[in-house]
Amino acid sequence: MADPAKLELLTRTPGEPGFKVHEVQSSQAYLLFKPARLPETEWELTRQPRSLDGSRNYILRSLRRDRYLLLGPKEYFLWQQFDGRHSLAEIGRAFHFEFGSFDYSIIRQFMAKLYSAGLLEEFEASGLHRSLADRQGRFWARALNTVLKARDRVSIRLTDADRYCSIIYNRGGFLLFHPLTFAASVALMVSAIIAVIHLAPQAKNIAMRLAALPLLSSSVIVATIVAVSMLHVLVHALACKAYRRKVREMGFFLLQGIVPTFYADVTDIFMSSRRARVIVDLAGPMVEVVCGSVAFIGAYWSAPGIGQSLLFGAGILLWESAVLNIYPFNFLEMDGYNILVDLLAMPALRQQALALFPTLPRRLRHGPRLERSEWIQLGYLGLCFFSVLAYLIAHLDALGLRMPAWSRS
Amino acid sequence: MGLGRDQFAFRGCASYIVGLISLMVKVPEFLDTVVLFQDLDAQTLSTLMPLLIPKKIKAGEMIFRELDDSDALYVVEQGQVVVSKHVSGEMEIVLTRFYPGDFFGEMGLFDSAPRSASAHAELDTILWRLDREVFHQILSNYPEIAARICYRLVTVFIQRLRATNDQAREAIRWGLEATGYSLSGDPTPFGRKST
Numbered sequence: 243m244a245d246p247a248k249l250e251l252l253t254r255t256p257g258e259p260g261f262k263v264h265e266v267q268s269s270q271a272y273l274l275f276k277p278a279r280l281p282e283t284e285w286e287l288t289r290q291p292r293s294l295d296g297s298r299n300y301i302l303r304s305l306r307r308d309r310y311l312l313l314g315p316k317e318y319f320l321w322q323q324f325d326g327r328h329s330l331a332e333i334g335r336a337f338h339f340e341f342g343s344f345d346y347s348i349i350r351q352f353m354a355k356l357y358s359a360g361l362l363e364e365f366e367a368s369g370l371h372r373s374l375a376d377r378q379g380r381f382w383a384r385a386l387n388t389v390l391k392a393r394d395r396v397s398i399r400l401t402d403a404d405r406y407c408s409i410i411y412n413r414g415g416f417l418l419f420h421p422l423t424f425a426a427s428v429a430l431m432v433s434a435i436i437a438v439i440h441l442a443p444q445a446k447n448i449a450m451r452l453a454a455l456p457l458l459s460s461s462v463i464v465a466t467i468v469a470v471s472m473l474h475v476l477v478h479a480l481a482c483k484a485y486r487r488k489v490r491e492m493g494f495f496l497l498q499g500i501v502p503t504f505y506a507d508v509t510d511i512f513m514s515s516r517r518a519r520v521i522v523d524l525a526g527p528m529v530e531v532v533c534g535s536v537a538f539i540g541a542y543w544s545a546p547g548i549g550q551s552l553l554f555g556a557g558i559l560l561w562e563s564a565v566l567n568i569y570p571f572n573f574l575e576m577d578g579y580n581i582l583v584d585l586l587a588m589p590a591l592r593q594q595a596l597a598l599f600p601t602l603p604r605r606l607r608h609g610p611r612l613e614r615s616e617w618i619q620l621g622y623l624g625l626c627f628f629s630v631l632a633y634l635i636a637h638l639d640a641l642g643l644r645m646p647a648w649s650r651s
Numbered sequence: 652m653g654l655g656r657d658q659f660a661f662r663g664c665a666s667y668i669v670g671l672i673s674l675m676v677k678v679p680e681f682l683d684t685v686v687l688f689q690d691l692d693a694q695t696l697s698t699l700m701p702l703l704i705p706k707k708i709k710a711g712e713m714i715f716r717e718l719d720d721s722d723a724l725y726v727v728e729q730g731q732v733v734v735s736k737h738v739s740g741e742m743e744i745v746l747t748r749f750y751p752g753d754f755f756g757e758m759g760l761f762d763s764a765p766r767s768a769s770a771h772a773e774l775d776t777i778l779w780r781l782d783r784e785v786f787h788q789i790l791s792n793y794p795e796i797a798a799r800i801c802y803r804l805v806t807v808f809i810q811r812l813r814a815t816n817d818q819a820r821e822a823i824r825w826g827l828e829a830t831g832y833s834l835s836g837d838p839t840p841f842g843r844k845s846t
Contacts (some may be wrong), residue, residue, distance in 0.1 A: 247825035252735040252771075260711030261771060263733065263745060268828035275830055312841040330831075354833035359840075478845035490761035496844055505844040512843065526845055567846075571729070576846055589841070634797075 277333075277353060277580065278326025278363040282307070284610040285361055287321075290515045293587035295614040301512040301589075302361065308490060309359035310509045316341060316351050339508065396494035403506070404489045410476070411483040418477065418525075419484045427532050434535030434557070437542035441554060444546070451551040458548070459555065466556045467563070470533050471504050474526045474567075479506040481525035485518040487511050488501055498574055516584050525578045534560030571625040573634075586618065595619035681728045684752040687808060690799040691701045699796070702789070703779040714770040714778070721759035722783045723808045727751050730776025736768045743769065746818070757804060 254261045270415070287304040293299070302321065313321060319340055323333045330349060338344040338532040356362045383621040400406070407415075417423060452459040464623035479489040485598070490507040497503045510520050537557035544550035574593060584590045598605075598619050605612060612620070682688055682696050691699070703726070708714055714725065717737055725732075727749050732754060735743035746768055749755050755770060760783050790797040826832070 247821050248827055249822065249825050251738070252733065252745050253741050254742040256741070263773075267712045268825045271825070271829035272831060277831070305828075350831055352832070353831040362698060473820055475845060495844070497844075507844045508845050509842040522845065563737045575844075580843060580845065 257621075265280055271333040276326050276525070277324040277356075279321065279324045279356070280361055280363065286513055290512075291587040292510075293615060297615070299587065299589060300358075301504050303510075303513060304359040307360040309361075309486075310512060311355055311359055316348060320349060320352050321356075321519050324356070326363070328350075339594050367385050377418045381626050397493060399491050399493040403489050403492035404483075407476075407479045407489045411480050416478045416484065418480060427528060430535040430539070431531055434538040436556070437538045441538070442540060445554075448551040448554045451548055452555050454580060455548060459552065462552050463555060463559060466533075467559060470530060470560060473533070474529045475504045475506040477529050478508055478522055478526040480505070481522040482508040483512050485511060485514045486559075487514055487518075490513075497576075501574065512589075516587075519584045520581055523577045523584070526577050527567040530564035530567065530615065534558075534564065560609070569629070571622065571629040573626045576599060582622075588615065588618065591619060595623045619637070655837040664710045665674075671770060675836075681751060684728075685726055685754060686752065687724075687726065687754050687800060689803055689804050691796065695796055698793070699789075702785045703781055706778045706780055708772040708776045708778060710772055710774050710776075712772050714772060715756070715766050717767065717769045721756070721762065724754055724757045724760050725770075726754045726778060726779040726781070728777040730775040732757075732770055732776060733773045734768050734770050744822075747786070747814070748773070757807070759783060 246267045248268070249266050251264045252261050253264065284306050285302065286305060288301045288303075290299040290301060298318075299315075299380040300318050300321075302311045302313055303309070303312075311317075316337070319337065320333065323336060328336070330346075330465055333349065334344055335348065337348075353362065416636050431598070446624060475492060479492060482489050487508070487510040492504070492506045494502070494504050497505070499509060508522055511519050534557045537553045539558060541550045541553035544553060567576050568581075570576075570582040572579075573592070579592065582591050588594070594615075598616055602620075682700070688696060688699070705728075706725075708730070710730075714732065715721075728749055732749040732753075732755065734746045734749070736746055740743050756763075756766075758767065760781070763783075787799075789800070
């Protein structure tokens with residue numbers, strides 16, 4: 243690490259001869275620096291429900307840059323202190339009194355977040371800063387950056403999605419969130435279950451008809467899944483509009499860098515209630531449930547043939563998709579996971595759990611003892627691990643059963 | 652436009668007289684160490700010597716102030732000079748220091764704009780002053796000497812420009828460190844993408 247930068251300042255006392263030269267290190271100035279958050283007109287802060295361990299998080303939104311930050315109790319404390327009147331040395335002392343320990347890296351990291359979100363008073367970052375930051379980056383950091391940029395190129399973004407969603411919502415989209423619509427969906431689902439029970443004895447014939455026309459079956463199923471996925475994220479977005487919150491963008495990306503999927507950025511719903519968030523999360527999978535139900539009912543009323551088989555197959559896939567979406571323990575941040583973290587009031591559960599895992603052996607040997615929230619994180623990791631394992635075993639088993647059939651043919 | 656015969660005769664005569672005087676002038680040893688005059692031989696230096704005006708400055712005294720009229724270059728024979736620029740209130744930032752053999756204030760030779768910074772003697776200092784008018788006489792009367800001086804001036808300008816870039820970078824680094832400013836914050840911004 244480079245030595246702290248130094249400045250030499252020259253001062254003169256008016257009316258007196260001579261001058262004094264003072265050397266000021268950046269580290270000295272840092273302690274005297276008084277960070278000032280922007281005026282309240284520039285941000286919005288929402289208190290989140292208490293989590294199971296009694297702590298409370300906050301969501302801070304920068305209205306200027308439309309960025310959101312999750313503040314834990316310590317960061318919230320710092321945010322309150324950044325009023326432009328307290329120096330970092332004073333804030334450090336206050337933090338120590340409040341939490342019993344202190345590390346300046348906490349302030350550095352939090353300030354970096356705030357600067358990045360444009361929430362602290364700052365001087366303009368010139369191109370030189372950026373070029374310096376780029377130049378001083380390590381090789382692996384630059385390589386990672388390149389990979390992330392390449393990954394970003396895979397994504398497609400519709401940044402004025404909010405305008406389109408508002409239009410759709412106002413021209414009939416609001417009907418989706420009427421209680422009658424929900425009642426109709428439940429009735430549809432019950433009818434579909436009855437239809438499935440009636441069709442179940444024909445399942446083998448249906449599967450054989452699909453297998454007889456693999457190209458047509460695959461094409462129709464894939465097209466259905468893509469269309470319903472788009473509808474799914476649109477309904478998420480419309481649910482967000484139902485609570486008068488902004489849809490930041492919509493598009494296509496690689497979920498967790500792996501799974502290609504459509505998405506709607508509904509971060510703004512964090513400025514609303516927990517109930518609103520859960521409803522936005524549930525609205526998406528309801529599309530699969532309703533479309534799947536329609537497909538099953540259609541299959542029930544169709545004459546036996548390829549049409550009926552395609553409808554039945556689509557129904558099964560859509561319902562399965564809804565279940566996968568709602569199931570929270572798969573390492574992916576899908577709708578079920580979002581509902582889980584909302585109910586637990588632990589919005590960064592997955593990230594915290596993944597960060598905790600590598601430190602676990604040291605923590606168990608040398609302490610400090612795990613806190614309640616950390617046990618929850620471990621529980622999440624364990625359930626994810628066993629769920630994925632069970633899924634793999636089930637599918638490997640199915641693969642194993644098919645292998646001899648292939649070899650015989 | 653060519654020189655008239657009389658002018659030519661006068662200039663030749665003047666050069667001859669200056670040459671004669673220069674033979675009698677003892678060139679201080681320190682002039683050999685001045686970068687600006689590095690390409691000049693002893694005879695040329697003795698020609699220049701009478702054109703420089705010595706000046707003694709006590710420690711703490713001001714040589715020139717920012718926004719003063721700018722009309723001369725200074726060569727440091729002895730002592731130490733600090734150059735600073737006003738920042739705010741009574742505070743100035745130290746830009747650089749000059750030691751024996753260095754020169755400063757060279758902008759004043761070419762440009763009549765006010766001084767861009769202040770210069771103070773940090774120790775008891777002896778300076779040699781080269782006025783703009785005199786420099787312009789050298790340019791007209793001794794173009795070969797002037798060319799050598801100008802070449803050195805350009806070389807030093809380049810070095811100082813590089814030093815200024817480094818200084819700007821350090822000043823920015825200072826600001827970044829003092830305010831905890833970072834562009835690398837928040838690598839995974841908080842958000843919810845419903846899929």
